Amino acid sequence: MKRRRAILLAIPLLVAVVSGLAVAQYGRRFRGGMPGQMPADRAGVPNWKNDERFKHDVFTFVRVEYNSGGYGRRGRGGWGGWGGWATDFPDSDLNFSYRLQQLTSLKVTPDPISLRLTDPKLFDYPFLYMIEPGAGGLFLSEEEVAALRRYLLNGGFLMVDDFWGEWEYNIFYEQIKRVFPEREPQELDINHEIFRCVYLLKEKPQVPSIHSWAATGLTWEPRHGDDAQTVHYRGIFDDKGRMMVIICHNTDLGDGWEREGESEEYFRAFAEKKSYPMGINIVTYAMTH
Numbered sequence: 660m661k662r663r664r665a666i667l668l669a670i671p672l673l674v675a676v677v678s679g680l681a682v683a684q685y686g687r688r689f690r691g692g693m694p695g696q697m698p699a700d701r702a703g704v705p706n707w708k709n710d711e712r713f714k715h716d717v718f719t720f721v722r723v724e725y726n727s728g729g730y731g732r733r734g735r736g737g738w739g740g741w742g743g744w745a746t747d748f749p750d751s752d753l754n755f756s757y758r759l760q761q762l763t764s765l766k767v768t769p770d771p772i773s774l775r776l777t778d779p780k781l782f783d784y785p786f787l788y789m790i791e792p793g794a795g796g797l798f799l800s801e802e803e804v805a806a807l808r809r810y811l812l813n814g815g816f817l818m819v820d821d822f823w824g825e826w827e828y829n830i831f832y833e834q835i836k837r838v839f840p841e842r843e844p845q846e847l848d849i850n851h852e853i854f855r856c857v858y859l860l861k862e863k864p865q866v867p868s869i870h871s872w873a874a875t876g877l878t879w880e881p882r883h884g885d886d887a888q889t890v891h892y893r894g895i896f897d898d899k900g901r902m903m904v905i906i907c908h909n910t911d912l913g914d915g916w917e918r919e920g921e922s923e924e925y926f927r928a929f930a931e932k933k934s935y936p937m938g939i940n941i942v943t944y945a946m947t948h
Contacts, residue, residue: 743795
């Protein structure tokens with residue numbers, strides 16, 4: 660990535676993080692609006708400024724825009740033609756960016772963005788976030804397949820989040836195998852560096868949506884079937900052993916970011932202990948490998 664070196668030089672190799680996530684809830688909730696279009700009030704999330712001299716050398720949270728293939732659980736086009744890529748927008752992106760700059764020494768832009776995989780600007784950013792490839796009915800064009808492969812093999816990193824059960828996993832698997840037909844996702848052991856590079860996680864974090872948790876009290880989402888009970892973190896690696904893709908399956912880390920101001924109990928159980936620590940670990944790993 661052409662800005663990867665500059666971004667890495669802007670932060671220490673080991674990110675300095677506040678011990679524990681003793682952070683307060685804030686802000687009101689934002690609902691409505693158009694995907695990729697930030698509300699004027701930033702959904703109540705605090706703003707901040709970075710040194711203008713290094714405005715191009717900061718971490719940017721980039722969400723992947725994708726087309727729905729018509730077989731997602733929300734049907735053709737997903738969210739009113741937007742697709743599942745817009746799930747949890749903008750609260751998730753804003754909250755995570757805010758906590759990342761607040762709790763680490765990483766310099767983060769307050770303005771997350773969304774991009775198509777074919778956008779030429781993609782190679783300016785070393786980290787991508789993709790959400791709901793199952794329920795959203797992910798479908799990549801041939802151009803997107805080629806662009807994603809090129810991006811990842813040239814040092815980029817993709818985090819995939821919030822899809823449940825084998826039916827949804829198979830939708831994503833079919834598409835990622837078009838990108839890497841020669842590579843198989845590998846289950847990550849809890850001792851892998853990504854679970855301990857900043858926060859030491861003793862178990863693989865599973866985060867349910869706030870609505871599912873309120874209704875069932877479970878950490879998994881029963882409506883997706885029994886095969887949604889076990890959380891999986893899988894990686895796809897390049898020839899040198901660098902993880903290019905982390906696949907967070909049977910968990911919804913993004914809901915922990917999005918919903919942090921809605922329920923103190925949910926915040927303490929999931930956002931504070933699971934979603935933010937795992938998210939920070941993933942970004943740290945992506946930026947230092």
